[in-house]
Ligand code: BES
C-alpha cells in the first residue's frame with residue numbers, strides 16, 4: 001500500500017518536471033530501519049508536520065501546551081509517539097476526544113503514547129506538559145548566565161531527549177517539518193532551529209517555521225535575554241549582551257566557512273546559518289540545530305583558536321542534518337563524515353598544516369579511547385549495537401576519530417578528486433533522507449569503488465574493532481617541533497622559560513601539555529607552570545588538558561585544586577567535566593571528587609549529570 005502510494009507520487013514527479021522539492025522530500029523514504037530507541041511504527045502511521053503551541057513557565061520550570069500533528073496513515077489503527085516524563089492531559093483526532101494509552105515506562109526510552117486513528121484521520125492533537133524530570137530542558141537562574149540578570153532556558157534533543165519535552169515520533173529516520181508558537185516572559189527572546197526573530201518584541205510571543213523536513217533530535221529552543229549581531233546577510237550570532245562583541249569577533253569567519261563548505265560539497269540547504277552562544281552549563285561543545293547551532297561559551301577564547309567547532313557544526317548541515325543517520329547505531333555516519341568535512345573546511349581557510357594539527361589531536365584521542373575501551377573492543381566498531389542501552393552512554397569518540405580516519409584513508413587511496421565528487425554526489429542523492437551503515441556501504445561500493453576498480457577493506461573498518469593497519473598516517477610538522485621540544489625539556493636541554501616564550505599556537509600548546517611525560521619530576525612540572533602560567537590559563541581547552549595532567553601528576557601547587565574546583569563549578573561541557581572527574585577517580589581522589597560533584601551537580605544539564613553519576617557510582 002505504502003510503496004504503491006510512493007511510486008504513484010514518484011511517477012507523477014517524473015512526468016511533471018516541476019515536481020517540487022517538498023514532494024521529493026516526502027517521497028524519499030520508502031522503508032524504515034529498525035530503530036530500537038523509538039516506539040514509533042512509521043510504516044503504519046507517521047507524523048509529517050508538527051505545529052507546536054507552547055508556553056514557557058520560568059516559575060514552575062515547565063513547558064506546556066499543544067502538539068498538533070498532521071499525520072499520514074498507512075493502514076494502522078493507532079499512531080505511536082514517544083514520550084518520557086511528560087504529563088499527557090488529552091488527545092484528540094480531527095477535533096474529537098479519543099482515549100489514548102500510555103505504555104509501560106522504560107527508564108531509557110520512556111513510554112509509548114498510543115492514539116487510536118482510522119483510515120481518514122488527519123490531525124492528531126496532544127495537550128501536555130513537562131515535569132521536573134524532563135531531561136532535555138535546562139532552566140538556569142540569572143546567576144548561571146553571563147549577564148546575571150535574567151533566567152535562561154535551553155534544550156538539548158540529541159540523542160533521544162526531544163521526547164522529554166514534546167510527545168513525538170522520536171527516531172532520526174522520521175523527518176518532519178514544524179512550526180511553533182512559543183510564549184515566553186516579555187523580557188526574553190525565544191529562538192529555535194527554524195526561521196528566527198532577530199530581536200525581542202513587546203509581548204513575548206514568537207512564531208517559528210521550519211519548512212524543511214528535519215529529524216526530531218534537531219528541534220531546539222533557547223530562551224534568554226539574547227541579542228543578535230550579523231556577520232554576513234546569511235550568518236550571525238546570538239549571545240547575551242555582555243558577550244555579543246566577543247562572540248562576533250570570535251566567529252568572524254563564519255561566512256567564509258559557509259562558502260568553503262559550499263565549494264566542497266554543494267549549496268548550503270538551510271538558508272541561514274546562525275550560532276547562539278549559551279551559558280557555560282550547555283553540555284556540549286556545539287549542537288548542530290539546523291539554522292541555529294548551539295555553542296558553549298568555552299570556545300570564546302578571544303583569539304579565534306577554537307573555531308573548528310563552528311566548522312564542525314556547520315559541516316553537520318550536510319552530514320547529519322541533510323543526510324541523517326537512520327538510527328543511533330549508525331551515529332558514525334553523522335560524526336565521522338562531519339569531522340572529515342570539518343577538517344576540509346579548516347584546511348580551506350587556514351591551510352593543510354593547520355588541519356593536520358587538528359587531525360593529529362584527533363588521532364591521539366583515538367588511541368586513548370581505544371585504550372580506555374580495551375575491555376570492550378566491540379565499542380570500537382564504527383557500526384554500533386546500542387539496543388537496550390542509552391544511546392548517550394554508548395556513543396563515544398570512536399564515531400568521530402575512527403570515522404574520520406576511515407574517510408581520510410579512503411581519500412588517500414582513491415585520490416582527493418574522486419573522493420570529493422563522490423561525497424558531493426552522496427549528499428546530493430541522499431539529501432533530506434536518512435541512511436543506514438549498510439545502505440552507505442553499498443552506495444560506496446557502487447559509486448566509488450567498483451567504478452574505479454579500487455579494493456578497500458570496508459568491512460574491516462566498519463564492523464571490526466580497533467584501527468585497521470592500512471590507516472592513513474597523520475603527521476603535523478608543527479607537532480614534530482613540539483615533540484622535539486618535549487624531549488629536549490625532559491633531557492634538561494632546554495628550560496621552561498624558553499618553552500613558554502616560543503611562538504607556539506594553541507594547538508601546539510595543547511599537544512605539548514597532553515604529551516608531558518608521566519615520569520617528569522614534580523619540580524619540572526612546577527617550573528613549567530611558573531613559567532607558562534597554565535594553572536590560570538584563560539583558554540578553556542588549555543586549562544582542561546593542564547588540569548588533567550596536574551591530576552595525573554599529583555601536582556598540587558599554585559592552588560591548582562582551587563582552579564579545578566572553580567572550573568568544574570562553572571563549566572558543564574560534558575567532555576571537559578568528564579575528563580577531569582575521570583582523572584580524579586583514576587588517581588585515587590574519588591572522595592574528593594564526590595564532594596566537589598555534590599556542589600557542582602546542580603549546575604549541570606541532565607546529560608552531564610547522567611555521565612558523572614554513573615562514573616562516580618551515584619544513584
Ligand atoms: N552532535 C554533536 C553533539 C552530540 C553528540 C550531542 C551526541 C548528543 C549526542 C556535536 O556536533 C558535536 O559533535 N559536538 C562536539 C564538538 C565537536 C567539535 C567535536 C562536542 O560537543 O564536543
Ligand code: ZN
Pocket residue numbers: 312316334335338
Ligand atoms: Zn558533531
